[in-house]
Amino acid sequence: MNKKPVILAVDDDAQVLNAVDRDLRSEFRRDYRVLRAGSGREALETMRELRAREEPLALILADQRMPGMEGVELLSEARTIYPDAKRVLLTAYADTEAAIRAINNARLDHYLMKPWDPPQQLLYPTLHDLLAAWQSQYLPKYTGLRLIGFQWSPLSHEIKDFLSGYLVGFQWLDFETNAEAQELLTAKGLSSTDLPVVIFEDGTTISQPAKTDLAQRMGLTVTAKQELYDVVVIGAGPSGLAAAVYGASEGLRTLIIERQTFGGQAGTSSRIENYLGFPTGLSGAELAHRAWAQAVRLGAEILAPQEVVDLCVQDGYKVLTLTDGSKVRTRAVVLTTGVSYRTLDVPGMDRLSGAGVYYGAARTEARSCDQQDVYIVGGGNSAGQAAMYLATYARQVYIVIRGKSLAASMSAYLIEQIGNTPNIEILPFTEIAEVCGADHLEEVVLKTNGQFEKRPARALFVFIGAKPSTEWVCSTVICDNKGFVLTGRDLVTDPRYPAIWKHTREPYLLETCVPGVFSAGDSRAGAMARVASAVGEGSMAIKFVHQYLDE
Structure with a gap:
């Protein structure tokens, strides 16, 4: 007020x-x-x-x-x-x-x-x-949470994404261009070396905050409340949230652990228009937070941001070790760790990541692209949704693809929308050869049919496929050569992995090689990369959890 x-x-x-x-x-x-x-x-x-x-x-x-x-x-x-x-x-x-x-x-x-x-x-x-x-x-002062930082600071970008991911309203103040930001910092007895700084509504501040610090101030839970759970869901993408909703609604002591923000990759989508029951579409963040609220209302406990770094079996119970060293015991586990965007390996990418170069939609940076040229690498639905969203702000959006057209990798409805948007241009047979800039992205070098061209660019958004976020668990469960978790019949029929399953019964459809540990969503081998499919698998996993617990 x-x-x-x-x-x-x-x-x-x-x-x-x-x-x-x-x-x-x-x-x-x-x-x-x-x-x-x-x-x-x-x-x-x-x-x-x-x-x-x-x-x-x-x-x-x-x-x-x-x-x-x-x-x-x-x-x-x-x-x-x-x-x-x-x-x-x-x-x-x-x-x-x-x-x-x-x-x-x-x-x-x-x-x-x-x-x-x-x-x-x-x-x-x-x-x-x-x-x-x-x-x-007179314009009344903004009274909510404020974030002061540098536009091209990777840490400032991370905090913006984190707050946006949890639908926390905040005011962004660029220290270099906003006089109010400089006055606020002086009034708080801080300097530019303390940036980024978060100022809460009550006037208290945190300088260069860790995500766990922000989470605690936002009322999120980072410590498990119970000694033993019936099922722990690792990952809060669509499949994980679905598993949490069904697990809690069916009376299981359910815990869901998320290392970043709810929704996974789907949560960063500016518009999902092919999800059943939403004829006008909805944003990924909106879908994720509806599911989050539903899971909490039904009794699921949520830890975020918190990360699982190890899984082992002791006396039939699954023991999860978190980054802070604490442990969580559970009777069953559902792995819904999802996938992360693959990095683009060209000169300048690592140096400018978070400073004009972004992996994923990075919706928090869209307004900073006002009347500027931006580039998107990739031809999938995520790239198409990002292009439509950025076109609202940018002068021109260029979609860089190696092939001839988007037809092989993007849904028809998105291709049609892009074709009807005058400030979106497809650059076929083209690759990013290099990104340039002193402390932030200023130019991209395009390679088209062997010819190189340097162009000015405000931002580059990368969508070039994904890899499963399973590195930490591949020593416990069996993954294929790309890191996707093997489940169900693949454990007994795939000739590349003989004699993996050692039990008298066959593995359940979504069960890994460890009885009572299940996998659902994009990180599972053979999964379909669609939101509806992920929700379905997360729901199915709870059915198999019940069967396992009843043994």
């Missing part, structure tokens, strides 16, 4: 100050907070405190004849602290000439004669006019 603007009355005569305070409160207390000061020095100190608390000051009403600092001097100095506040001088008839000179020289807004009785005629009309003029130019 925005704080009421302040009216500050200043007079060294206690009787006069009481009268001013009484009349101001009587007329303006509904919309303004009235403060008082008994001297110019006290008034300046009050203004500095208000400034440090980022409270708005609408009007200063100061007496002219005060010992130590006259009213004109005070109002002139006040202009350096609150340049937009209206400044009114209270003066006796004998000081009228000085007051008029002050209006001209010190740029005061008005002077009022003492006494002002009745105030309905001699005080309120003038102040109402001045306050109306101030209100017409």
Whole structure:
């Protein structure tokens, strides 16, 4: 909630100050907070405190004849602290000439004669006019979470993505271009070396925060509450969230652990238009957070951001080790770790990653591309959705593909939309050969049919396929040569992996080589990379969990 603007009355005569305070409160207390000061020095100190608390000051009403600092001097100095506040001088008839000179020289807004009785005629009309003029130019300060950083800082980009991924509203302030950001940092006693800095609504700050620090301030849980769970779901993409919803709704003690943000790769999609039941489409973030809220309502416990680094079996129980060294015990596990974007191996990519070069949609950077040229590498649906979203802001969006067209890799509805968008251009038979820039992306080098061309670029978004996020678990469960988890019949029929399954019953459809450990979604071998398919597999996994627990 925005704080009421302040009216500050200043007079060294206690009787006069009481009268001013009484009349101001009587007329303006509904919309303004009235403060008082008994001297110019006290008034300046009050203004500095208000400034440090980022409270708005609408009007200063100061007496002219005060010992130590006259009213004109005070109002002139006040202009350096609150340049937009209206400044009114209270003066006796004998000081009228000085007051008029002050209006001209010190740029005061008005002077009022003492006494002002009745105030309905001699005080309120003038102040109402001045306050109306101030209100017409006043923009209430943003009172939510604010992030101050550098536009081309990878850490600033990570924090923006993290906050956006959890649908946390925030105001981004670029330190290099935003005067308010510099003022805020100074007021907090910080410098540019402390960036990025997060300022919370209560005024507290965190400099260069870790994600776990932000998570705790946001009310997220990073420590398991129970000693033993029926099922732990690792990964909160569509398949993991579906597993959590069904597990919790069917009475299982369910825990879901996510290392980044909800939704996985689908969560970064600006628009999913082929998901059943949403004819007008919905964003990946919206879908993920609906599922998250549903899982929590049904009783699932969620740890985020928290990462599992090891899985082992002890006395039939599955023991998960987290990055902080803590352990979680469970009877069954569902691996829904998803996939991560493959990196583009060309000169400059590592150096400029997070500073104009982004893997995935990076929706938080779209507005910074306003009326600029951006490039997208890849021809899948994720690339197409990103192109449509970026076209809203960018001057021109170029989709770089190695092949002739998008037909082999992108859904027809997206190809049609792209074809009808005038500021999207397909560059066929083209590759990115190099990315250039000092501290951020400035140019891309294109290679087309053996010819090289350097072009200016504000941003480059990379969608060149994905690899399963299974490195940490491949020593426990069997993965294929690309890292995808083998499940079900593949464990007993694939000639490349003889005698993997050592139990009398056949493995359940989504079960790995470790009984009670299941895999669903994009990280599973043979899975279809579609949101609906991932949701279906996550739901199915709970059916097999029940069968395993009933053995």
